Amino acid sequence: MDKPKPSNFIEQIISQDLRDNTTERVVTRFPPEPNGYLHIGHAKSICLNFGLAEEFGGDCHLRFDDTNPAKESDEFVQAITEDIRWLGFQWHGEIRYASDYFEQLYAWAEELIVNGKAYICELSPEQTREYRGTLTEPGKNSPHRDRPADESLTLLRQMRDGDIEEGRMVLRAKIDMASPNMNLRDPVLYRVKQSGHHRTGDSWHVYPSYDFAHGQEDAIEGISHSICTLEFADHRPLYEWFIQNLPVPSTPRQYEFGRLNLNYTVTSKRKLKQLVDENHVDGWNDPRLPTLAGLRRRGVPAAAVRDFCDSLAVAKTDGTVDMAQFDHFIRQNLNDHSPRAMCVLNPIKVTLGNWPEDQQIQLAVPNHPTREEMGERHLPFGQVLYIDRADFTEDTSLSKKKFKRLVLGDYVRLRGAHVIKADAAVHDEAGQVIEILASIVLNTVGENPPEGIKPRGVIHWVAAHDCVPCEVRLYDRLFSDPEPDAGDKNFLDSINPASLTILSNCVAEASLTTAQVGTTYQFEREGYFCLDDRDGTTERPIFNRTISLRDTWSKK
């Protein structure tokens, strides 16, 4: 049977490589640097790399690119590992680290020196910059470029042994100081770092640069297709230079695709780190952040993240995807899978005059409107209830089309329960409604009311005698500007001051006492919410709003 037509350029390349036998087995890798948390942009790369391996029956490795000890830590390794698992992917074999290959990489560095292809340069960082030239002018050779190999070797060993201070000298490849590609103007291969490494401790004092490490790591692991983002396209000639000039065990190929950009947020590790470090948000897992940890805490299902990523094109254009597209996949997943429940965010008391004070019943309601297999639950019902303030008005002039909720003197359906009529409103001294006196229309549970009674709509409610007082946190976008970091803007200036609204007097239906971390519920007519996994108590849980329900009427 014919395979469906390849849908992106990388799949086309791989298919061709398989047909040509230039590739025996497809092996990809996801190579994060453990210097921050993963975000939605990384998710695209993860889904791509793991997805390709699965599609072509190959493997995908997880490899930490830990070549810069100054910025990396085990905390990030743990967090990243957890996030990838949460997303639903399992890497092949053990977790790998660039630091696993330090010995081999170092040996290759010496080999390059011996072959006259690398040298120790003692130019200061400032001088190095001057010698490099500019975009339009060629650079000039370092005065150390032609020093004897023995001398470079000796110096490199001193660097390795920790006898050289940071910045004093580096190992550089001898390529072409006049290359129009800046990456080929004798790039740095090794530099001295005296900070300890999160895995190798203080056993090394020199660390390979990204360029010197990445391709060789790929080659060691037998990566067939090394996929990275567009900004590395200029590095490809260098990537290939090492593969050609070193006795590496395989010949991986690098391909670049456009990274994901989303509006109304930032996806740059540096900026995310700044938001966290300067306490503009509440940690890396703040629900307003596009980090995987943040999305998880917000209640976004991993499947929604995957579906979203799979909907994105793998191409070389670098566009900005509408946050609305991500929202769509979140709602789509949640609508299908979320158990329904009711929670009143801004409660107002309703007393049913024609309901016996001591009569309390249970009403069975389905957990999902169309999926019967999700079962049903029982809602306590009694004389005193709570409904939302926004669902009641004394303004009797509002048309049925304009206000499909409870109006003084009119009828409304309580979801899953009776039709009621608002008979009177009780006010406090300030004139604010503090209680609604209402009455039920008999025999209207699961039944239409008698002829002539037309409920204006359906509203949610909670029984006062058996409910869960709770806090609800409403999250909105973190930035009010669609492009918070465009041009010379300071992204901190467009932080949305209303990105978090805390509602502390909410009441949820009794069944939510057993709400589980990890499942997102639909609070009917409000949106999707999940139990916060950090704050809150059993007596007074906290729910995070994952996303509101689609709202096509409020703006009209």
Add this chain to the structure above:
RNA sequence: UGGGGCGUCGCCAAGUGGCUAAGGCAACGGGUUUUGAUCCCGUCAUUCGGAGGUUCGAGUCCUCCCGCCCCAGCCA
């Protein structure tokens, strides 16, 4: 004034010279509905950054022009 990459609907995109330029998101109409949700039905590019050219035929090939992104870390 160097090199690399990219320009198809408001956003993301398919399209690999030959039937009427896919699809998703958004938007806008209408229907169903015990969630103003979901669901359903419909509308939404005579034109592919621009101008020339090749061809019976061009979004796809050629030329020139315009615009946007990336590169001058001992970051990745």
